[in-house]
Amino acid sequence: MLNVIASRVASTCVLPLALIVSSGLLTPQTLRITEPKDGTVVNTGQVLTVVVDASPPFAFQEVIIVGPSAIGFSQTLRSPPYRFSLLIPLGTRPRRYSLFADGTTEPGKGAASDPVEIQVERPDRPLKLTAKPAVLDFMSVGHNDPITAVGQFADVGELDLRESTRIKYVSDNPRVAKVTQEGLVTATGPGSANVTLEYNGTSVVVPVTVRKPPVAR
Amino acid sequence: MFNCLALVRYLANMRRHRFRFVAIAACLFVLDASSNLSAQSCTRPATEGSDCDCNATINPGACSLCWNAALGDALACAITGRCTLADVYGRLNQCLDGMAATPPAPPTPVSQPGLCEGEGAGACEITFLDPVNALQNGNAILTDPATLATLGKPVIAIAADSASRVVLRIRAGTVGDKIDITLNGDGSLSTVGGTENSLYLSQLTAVDTGEYPMTFAVYRAPSNFSRGAPSNDDNIDQRSVSFHVRFPDGTTVDTPLTILRPPVVLVHGAWGDESDWATFTPLISDPLRNFFVRRANYNYDLHGAITTSTPGYTPALLKKARGNALGFDFAAPIVLEEIDTAIVEFRQTRNAAAAQADVIAHSMGGTVSRALVNLLRYPGHDSFGAGYIHKLITFGTPHLGSPLAADLTQGNVCVRTFFAEHEHIALYAVSLPGPPSPNGCGIYTTLWCGGSGDLQPGSDALGRIQNGSGPTVPAALIAGITAQANVASLDNSLSVAGYLRSRCANDPVAQRFTAQGWRTEFGEDNDGIVSQTSQLAGFTATPVGLNPVPGVIHSAGLEGGRFGLGFTGPSEQASATSIAGIQDLVIRFLNEQMNGADFYQLH
Numbered sequence: 009m010l011n012v013i014a015s016r017v018a019s020t021c022v023l024p025l026a027l028i029v030s031s032g033l034l035t036p037q038t039l040r041i042t043e044p045k046d047g048t049v050v051n052t053g054q055v056l057t058v059v060v061d062a063s064p065p066f067a068f069q070e071v072i073i074v075g076p077s078a079i080g081f082s083q084t085l086r087s088p089p090y091r092f093s094l095l096i097p098l099g100t101r102p103r104r105y106s107l108f109a110d111g112t113t114e115p116g117k118g119a120a121s122d123p124v125e126i127q128v129e130r131p132d133r134p135l136k137l138t139a140k141p142a143v144l145d146f147m148s149v150g151h152n153d154p155i156t157a158v159g160q161f162a163d164v165g166e167l168d169l170r171e172s173t174r175i176k177y178v179s180d181n182p183r184v185a186k187v188t189q190e191g192l193v194t195a196t197g198p199g200s201a202n203v204t205l206e207y208n209g210t211s212v213v214v215p216v217t218v219r220k221p222p223v224a225r
Numbered sequence: 226m227f228n229c230l231a232l233v234r235y236l237a238n239m240r241r242h243r244f245r246f247v248a249i250a251a252c253l254f255v256l257d258a259s260s261n262l263s264a265q266s267c268t269r270p271a272t273e274g275s276d277c278d279c280n281a282t283i284n285p286g287a288c289s290l291c292w293n294a295a296l297g298d299a300l301a302c303a304i305t306g307r308c309t310l311a312d313v314y315g316r317l318n319q320c321l322d323g324m325a326a327t328p329p330a331p332p333t334p335v336s337q338p339g340l341c342e343g344e345g346a347g348a349c350e351i352t353f354l355d356p357v358n359a360l361q362n363g364n365a366i367l368t369d370p371a372t373l374a375t376l377g378k379p380v381i382a383i384a385a386d387s388a389s390r391v392v393l394r395i396r397a398g399t400v401g402d403k404i405d406i407t408l409n410g411d412g413s414l415s416t417v418g419g420t421e422n423s424l425y426l427s428q429l430t431a432v433d434t435g436e437y438p439m440t441f442a443v444y445r446a447p448s449n450f451s452r453g454a455p456s457n458d459d460n461i462d463q464r465s466v467s468f469h470v471r472f473p474d475g476t477t478v479d480t481p482l483t484i485l486r487p488p489v490v491l492v493h494g495a496w497g498d499e500s501d502w503a504t505f506t507p508l509i510s511d512p513l514r515n516f517f518v519r520r521a522n523y524n525y526d527l528h529g530a531i532t533t534s535t536p537g538y539t540p541a542l543l544k545k546a547r548g549n550a551l552g553f554d555f556a557a558p559i560v561l562e563e564i565d566t567a568i569v570e571f572r573q574t575r576n577a578a579a580a581q582a583d584v585i586a587h588s589m590g591g592t593v594s595r596a597l598v599n600l601l602r603y604p605g606h607d608s609f610g611a612g613y614i615h616k617l618i619t620f621g622t623p624h625l626g627s628p629l630a631a632d633l634t635q636g637n638v639c640v641r642t643f644f645a646e647h648e649h650i651a652l653y654a655v656s657l658p659g660p661p662s663p664n665g666c667g668i669y670t671t672l673w674c675g676g677s678g679d680l681q682p683g684s685d686a687l688g689r690i691q692n693g694s695g696p697t698v699p700a701a702l703i704a705g706i707t708a709q710a711n712v713a714s715l716d717n718s719l720s721v722a723g724y725l726r727s728r729c730a731n732d733p734v735a736q737r738f739t740a741q742g743w744r745t746e747f748g749e750d751n752d753g754i755v756s757q758t759s760q761l762a763g764f765t766a767t768p769v770g771l772n773p774v775p776g777v778i779h780s781a782g783l784e785g786g787r788f789g790l791g792f793t794g795p796s797e798q799a800s801a802t803s804i805a806g807i808q809d810l811v812i813r814f815l816n817e818q819m820n821g822a823d824f825y826q827l828h
Contacts, residue, residue, distance in 0.1 A: 069727070070724060070727065070728075072721070072724055074643065074646040074647050075647070075648075076647060076648035077496060077497075077647060077648060077649065077780075077781075077782035078498075078500065080782075081647075081721050083719075084719060084724055099500050099503045100500070101498055101499075101500045103526070105648075106545055106646075106648070108646040110643060110646060110728070112724070112727050112728040115727050115730040116639075116727075116728075116729070116730035116731045118728050120642070120646060122541060123541060123545075123646075140566055141566065142570070142573075163503070164500060164503035165502070165503055165509055165510075165520075166499055166502075166519070166520050167499065167500060168498070168499055168522050168524075171526055
C-alpha cells in the first residue's frame, strides 16, 4: 500500500520538476575558465586573455575576473562572450597566481569558478642576483637551511625570486651539501662546497662549510 | 699562483717567528697585486689559492677598499683559526658582489713628526675594530689585551645608531706609556670594560699584548646621523668624527672615522609583499643620502599547510592562504631575522660597525615590527643588548586595530569569499602543522592567529604590543587620510565596489561601500582601511600641518580601474611624483633626532 502511494506521489511531482529543470530555472549556474589552461606561464608586461564559459549562457548579470592584488580585477562584462584582457603588471613578483571568474545572477546571488593557476615570470635578467644568506656554515651534518634568491631589477628594485620556476640550485659537492630545487641546503658531510644559484642567465655562489663533529675523548 | 692563504695560515701558526707579520703582509700584497685590483676589472677568487678570474667591471676604487678589508679578514682568520677559508671567500665574494654600494672613503691618518715616524711602520697605528662576536662576552666587550690585540674585524666606519661600538686599538712605543685620546665629534668614549661616557680619556696605559705594547678604548656611535642645523647632515650620506691621540713624547695622531646612516629595512603589510615598495621613491633611490635599503618579506608560500581555519573556507580557497595572511606570531620572527640579515649585509658591504636598523613599516608591518621587540631574541648580543631597531616609522598602521578586520571575519560571507578569491584571505585563527602558536589566539589556545584576528580592535595581540615586555622603541607615526576625490569613484556602478554592492547585497559591509557610507565604517577620517586614530596609536599627529597626510588611500590594491576595489589613488606607497607628503615625512623622521618631538617611546 505504501509503495503505491509513493509511486503516485512520485509520478505527480517528477513531471513538473523535470519541466522546471529543462527550462533552466533550477539548472546550476556555473562559471568555468576555459583559457588560459592551468599552469600557463605568463611574462610580466604581457596581456593575458581569459575566456569564461557560463552555464546557462545568459544566467549572469555581470562577470568579472578576480586576480590577486598584484594583478587585480578585469573590467566587468554583462553578457557573453566573456572574454577578458588582463595585463600582468611589470612589477609582479614571479610565482604562481590564481584567477577566478566571479558572476552575479541577481542581487545578493552569484557563483565563482574554480581557480586557474598561472605562473608569472620575468623575461629579463636582474641587474644583480644575491643570496640570503651569502654564506652557510653548518656546525654538524644533518642540519639544513634555506637559501633565498633576491634579484635587483631596474624597474622595481628588489624582488624575492624563491618561487620562480627559473631559479636553479646546484651543489658542486653533494657529499658535503645537497640542495633541493626549493633552495633547501642540507649538510651531508664535513668539508666545503659551493651552491650556485642561477636565474635567467645570472648566478651567485654560496660557499657552504660543514664542520667535523667533535671527537669524543 | 701559489696558495697564498695557506701560506698565511702556516706563517700564522709560527707564533713566535719575529718576521711572520712581514711575511704575511708580503704574501697578502702579492695576492692583492695578482688580483689586478687597480685595473678596471675587479676579480673573483675562483678556488682557494688560485689566481683570479676577471669577469666583472666594477668600481675599481670601491673594489680596492672592500678587497683590502676582506684581506684584513683573511689575515685575522689565518692568525686566529677561528674562521674557515670558506668564510674568507664568502667575504671576498660579498665584497665583489656588493660593489653597487660604494663604501665610504678610507680615513686618512694625519701624523705629526715624532715617535710615529721614528719607530718605523706601524708605530702609533690606530685601528678601528668591530667587536661583534669576536671581541664580545655576552653584551660586553672583552678586556683581555691579547684577544683585543689579535681579534675583531677592522672597519672604517660606524652607523649612527647609538648602539654600535668600535674598539680603538692603539699601538704604543713601550709598555706603561700613558696615552690620551680626545674625541672630536659626537658619540662617546670609554675605557674597555668601563662605563665612562666621555669625549676625553686620559692616561690610558699601554700594556703587553704578546706582540706590541698597545692600549685600547671603546667608541660608542652617536644616536643620530643628522645633527640638525646648521649642519647639512640631512642631505648627505656620510660624515666623520676624529680621534686625537697624544703619546708620552708629545707626538699626536689624528685619525678620522666615517659616520654612516644606519641601514633601512622596509616592512610590508598584510596581504602584501616586498614588491609593494617598488614605487616608494625617493627613499629607495635617493642619490643624496644613499640609503642602504633592504626589504623584509613574510609573504611565504605555505604550500597548503593550513588545514582548518576560523572563519572557514573551501579547500580551494584555503590553500591559497599565504604567510602574509597570518598574524604577528608568524611574521615577527621572520621580520626580525630579515632585519638582522640586513644589518649583517650592511656591515659587510660598507665595511662598518652597525647594530641597528631604521625600520619603515606600512600597515600591519608596523604592528609586526612592534611585536618583534617582545621576542626573546630581540636584544641580541650583536646589538649589545639594545635590540635591532634604531627608529620605527609607520604609516597606515592599525596600531589600535581596524573594524574591517572584524567585519571580514564575522558575517559578510559573500564579501569575505570575494576577498579570498583576490588572495586577501581574512583569517581569525588557523591550525598549522608543528608546534602550537606561542600565544594562541583568543579562545583557541593552540591555534595561530590570522592577521585579521590580531588586527581586531582590542585583540590580545594588540594588547601584548601595548603592554610589551621588551624594550621601547622610538617611533614616529604617520597617518594618511582620504579626501572626497579618493572615494567618489566608489559610487560608480561599474567599479568593483559597485559589483560588490550587487553581488553581496546581503552583506552590511558591502552596502557601506559607497563614497558617503565608507566613512561610517570607521566613524572618523581614515585611509580606506585604518582610522586616523588607529594609525596614530591614539597620539596627536605631528608635525602639525604635515601629518596626517590628506588625499591618499591605504594601498594600491584599493585603487579603481583594472586593479582595485574602486578607490582613486594615489596610495600611501605611491611614487613621490604622485604623493610627496608621506615620503617627505619619512625622510624628515629619518633625519630627526630619535628623542625629537615627533617620536614616541613605544613598546
